[in-house]
Amino acid sequence: MISALQPTVATKPHVLLVDDHDDILEFLADDLQDQYQVFTAYDGKEALALLADESVQLIVSDIMMPVMDGYELCKAIKSTIEYCHIPVVLLTAKNTMQSKIQGLEFGADAYIEKPFSPEYLQVQIANLLANRDKIRAYFSSTPLAHIKSMAHSKADELFLEKLNQAIHQHLENPELDVEHLADLLCMSRPTLYRKIKGISDLTPNELINIARLKRSAELLAEGHYKIYEIAEMVGYSSQTHFGRNFHKQFGMSPSEYLETLRKR
Known part of the structure; x- marks a missing residue:
C-alpha cells in the first residue's frame, strides 16, 4: 500500500x-x-x-x-x-x-x-x-557561483555539468526553453522538469534565465564587451530588460556590478 x-x-x-x-x-x-x-x-x-x-x-x-x-x-x-x-x-x-x-x-x-x-x-x-x-540560495544570488555547487553526488555533478553545457551552447537563442533542453539532453520534458525543480527549486526557464545572467557576469568580469553587447550575447533583445533581470537576481545593476569588480 x-x-x-x-x-x-x-x-x-x-x-x-x-x-x-x-x-x-x-x-x-x-x-x-x-x-x-x-x-x-x-x-x-x-x-x-x-x-x-x-x-x-x-x-x-x-x-x-x-x-x-x-x-x-x-x-x-x-x-x-x-x-x-x-x-x-x-x-x-x-x-x-x-x-x-x-x-x-x-x-x-x-x-x-x-x-x-x-x-x-x-x-x-x-x-x-x-x-x-x-x-x-547561494547559487541563485551569487553571480559567479557555478551550477555544480548544488551537486550532492557524483551523478548530480555529471548531470549539472551536462545541463550547463547544453544551456551555454544555446545561450544566444532567446527561445531556449525546457522543450529545447529536453531534446538536447535526450530526456522527457516531465523528467527534466522534475529533476531541475528537485535539485535547484527552480523551474527550467528560471534556471535558464539565471544561467544567462551568470554568463553575463562572467563576461562583465572579463571586461572585453559593452553591456549592450553582453545582453545580446546571452539572449536578451533589450538591454533594459537585461538590466532589470540582472538587478532582480543579484541585487545590483550590471554597471554597479562592474564597479564592485573594479574595487577589488
Missing part, C-alpha cells in the same frame, strides 16, 4: 517514510505531519513506485524490509539520475560500525540507530533540507 497521510498545503516539503511496520509508519507520520506532507510505503519497491508519481524532498527508510530493503532502495535512488539529489535517512536497529559503513557506501545522507527520539529525527530532516536550501 502507498498512501498520503493528511494532505497539507503545497508549500510543505514532501517526506517519504518507508517501513514494513504500520505502527512505526503511523507514529513517525503523526510526528512529522505538522511540518511536512508525509507519504508512506511498505518497502523499497513501493517507494520507487511512489517516486515515479510524486515529487519528494527527503526519504526516511528502515533498512530491514521485505521485497527491497533500505540499502537497496538507497542504492537505487542514488544511482538514478531522476532521484539521486534526494537525501536519504536510514533507520536501523543494527549498531555495528560495518552496518553504518554499508549505509554510507550506498549513499545515505544520515544514519540513525533505533531506538531514537522523534526530536532527533526532526532535527536531522530539518538540517538536511535547510543545508540544501542554503546551497540553492
Whole structure:
C-alpha cells in the first residue's frame, strides 16, 4: 500500500517514510505531519513506485524490509539520475560500525540507530533540507557561483555539468526553453522538469534565465564587451530588460556590478 497521510498545503516539503511496520509508519507520520506532507510505503519497491508519481524532498527508510530493503532502495535512488539529489535517512536497529559503513557506501545522507527520539529525527530532516536550501540560495544570488555547487553526488555533478553545457551552447537563442533542453539532453520534458525543480527549486526557464545572467557576469568580469553587447550575447533583445533581470537576481545593476569588480 502507498498512501498520503493528511494532505497539507503545497508549500510543505514532501517526506517519504518507508517501513514494513504500520505502527512505526503511523507514529513517525503523526510526528512529522505538522511540518511536512508525509507519504508512506511498505518497502523499497513501493517507494520507487511512489517516486515515479510524486515529487519528494527527503526519504526516511528502515533498512530491514521485505521485497527491497533500505540499502537497496538507497542504492537505487542514488544511482538514478531522476532521484539521486534526494537525501536519504536510514533507520536501523543494527549498531555495528560495518552496518553504518554499508549505509554510507550506498549513499545515505544520515544514519540513525533505533531506538531514537522523534526530536532527533526532526532535527536531522530539518538540517538536511535547510543545508540544501542554503546551497540553492547561494547559487541563485551569487553571480559567479557555478551550477555544480548544488551537486550532492557524483551523478548530480555529471548531470549539472551536462545541463550547463547544453544551456551555454544555446545561450544566444532567446527561445531556449525546457522543450529545447529536453531534446538536447535526450530526456522527457516531465523528467527534466522534475529533476531541475528537485535539485535547484527552480523551474527550467528560471534556471535558464539565471544561467544567462551568470554568463553575463562572467563576461562583465572579463571586461572585453559593452553591456549592450553582453545582453545580446546571452539572449536578451533589450538591454533594459537585461538590466532589470540582472538587478532582480543579484541585487545590483550590471554597471554597479562592474564597479564592485573594479574595487577589488
